[in-house]
Amino acid sequence: MGMFQKQGVWWIDYYVNGHRKRERIGPNKRLAETVLQKRKVEIAEGKFLDKQRPITTTFDELADAYFAYVVHQQRKRSWRRDRTSIRALKGYFGGKRLTEVTPAAVEQYRAWRYATISRRGHPMTPASVNRELACLKRMFNVAWKGLIVLKGGAPAENPMAMVSQARERNERDRVLSSEEFRQVYQEAAAWLKPMMLCGYHTGMREGEVRSLRWDQVDFKRETIRLKSSETKTDAYRVIPLNRTLTNLFKTTTRYVGCPYIFINPAKLEAWQANPEQVDPRYRDSSINHAFERACRKTGVSNATFHDLRHTFVTNARRAGVDYFRIMAITGHKTMSVFKRYNTVDERDIRDAMRQMDTYMDTSAHDAARPPSQPIENT
Numbered sequence: 522m523g524m525f526q527k528q529g530v531w532w533i534d535y536y537v538n539g540h541r542k543r544e545r546i547g548p549n550k551r552l553a554e555t556v557l558q559k560r561k562v563e564i565a566e567g568k569f570l571d572k573q574r575p576i577t578t579t580f581d582e583l584a585d586a587y588f589a590y591v592v593h594q595q596r597k598r599s600w601r602r603d604r605t606s607i608r609a610l611k612g613y614f615g616g617k618r619l620t621e622v623t624p625a626a627v628e629q630y631r632a633w634r635y636a637t638i639s640r641r642g643h644p645m646t647p648a649s650v651n652r653e654l655a656c657l658k659r660m661f662n663v664a665w666k667g668l669i670v671l672k673g674g675a676p677a678e679n680p681m682a683m684v685s686q687a688r689e690r691n692e693r694d695r696v697l698s699s700e701e702f703r704q705v706y707q708e709a710a711a712w713l714k715p716m717m718l719c720g721y722h723t724g725m726r727e728g729e730v731r732s733l734r735w736d737q738v739d740f741k742r743e744t745i746r747l748k749s750s751e752t753k754t755d756a757y758r759v760i761p762l763n764r765t766l767t768n769l770f771k772t773t774t775r776y777v778g779c780p781y782i783f784i785n786p787a788k789l790e791a792w793q794a795n796p797e798q799v800d801p802r803y804r805d806s807s808i809n810h811a812f813e814r815a816c817r818k819t820g821v822s823n824a825t826f827h828d829l830r831h832t833f834v835t836n837a838r839r840a841g842v843d844y845f846r847i848m849a850i851t852g853h854k855t856m857s858v859f860k861r862y863n864t865v866d867e868r869d870i871r872d873a874m875r876q877m878d879t880y881m882d883t884s885a886h887d888a889a890r891p892p893s894q895p896i897e898n899t
Contacts, residue, residue, distance in 0.1 A: 705812070
């Protein structure tokens with residue numbers, strides 16, 4: 522028997538007839554000591570009654586409490602992704618009690634989502650459904666740890682513990698050729714072109730490009746510096762600037778008091794009137810939709826803004842930049858993930874064969890020379 526504290530909450534731990542019991546008490550240590558002593562007496566006198574309070578919390582109450590937690594307390598950067606997942610989960614589990622969210626119900630939800638058509642007219646992918654189930658799992662974990670207040674109680678076990686995620690086949694190997702990029706760039710909206718150049722020449726993620734600020738650009742050192750708190754992998758990055766981007770940033774209009782480089786002029790007046798409530802940047806969806814619209818106009822198929830990141834990695838490798846420096850620029854932490862962005866296509870294979878032909882021809886020519894005959898430099 523004993524007590525332990527986890528994330529500011531005191532728990533007591535004891536055994537009854539060989540079965541381990543845990544009770545969440547709260548932030549008061551003295552109360553936990555009192556309850557633990559009471560349980561010892563009850564067990565010793567054989568008066569212990571294992572009463573379980575019925576769980577009356579609904580899924581909507583859990584979802585609302587969790588979302589408020591990630592936005593206001595945890596300040597999670599991916600709260601927009603959670604909001605999308607919660608909206609989908611409420612569409613199925615809304616109005617139900619948490620006790621009805623069982624592993625079987627989760628599997629039914631998965632099948633229901635696969636039969637759903639997205640707003641773009643496509644079936645839901647395993648990756649999208651996995652993100653929703655991951656959000657559901659975290660919701661129950663946060664409730665079980667006592668990080669959010671649920672008056673109706675929380676289940677002692679997470680129903681997602683017995684649910685496995687589907688295998689994702691979301692690896693993309695789309696690389697835009699220089700001609701494809703030129704065509705899409707010409708048809709793109711004027712406001713999108715600077716962001717396209719930034720993604721094409723740096724390999725930055727769409728969110729990093731969208732949120733790029735003037736204080737991150739160092740013209741003297743010709744670099745973009747991203748703090749660890751500003752990247753997806755929580756790692757500090759230094760990204761070099763080439764002449765194209767240097768000229769782009771120096772000719773971009775800079776608005777007084779606005780920290781962002783790429784802003785939506787339509788929001789500028791509202792932002793100036795209320796800078797704390799209005800975001801002057803373009804939305805993620807606007808950027809992606811505008812890029813896809815330009816692709817449709819030019820006939821470039823199966824391309825997204827994120828593919829500019831794939832294109833940068835592949836172009837850097839073709840230019841002879843070693844993998845370690847490319848990974849330092851793009852922020853890839855592992856080689857397994859980096860390989861997904863480094864595409865080897867037929868062009869690379871043909872170039873490799875030409876290099877082999879040159880090597881073999883040179884080796885055969887050198888082998889035919891008499892040992893005494895010096896090899897002349899060509």
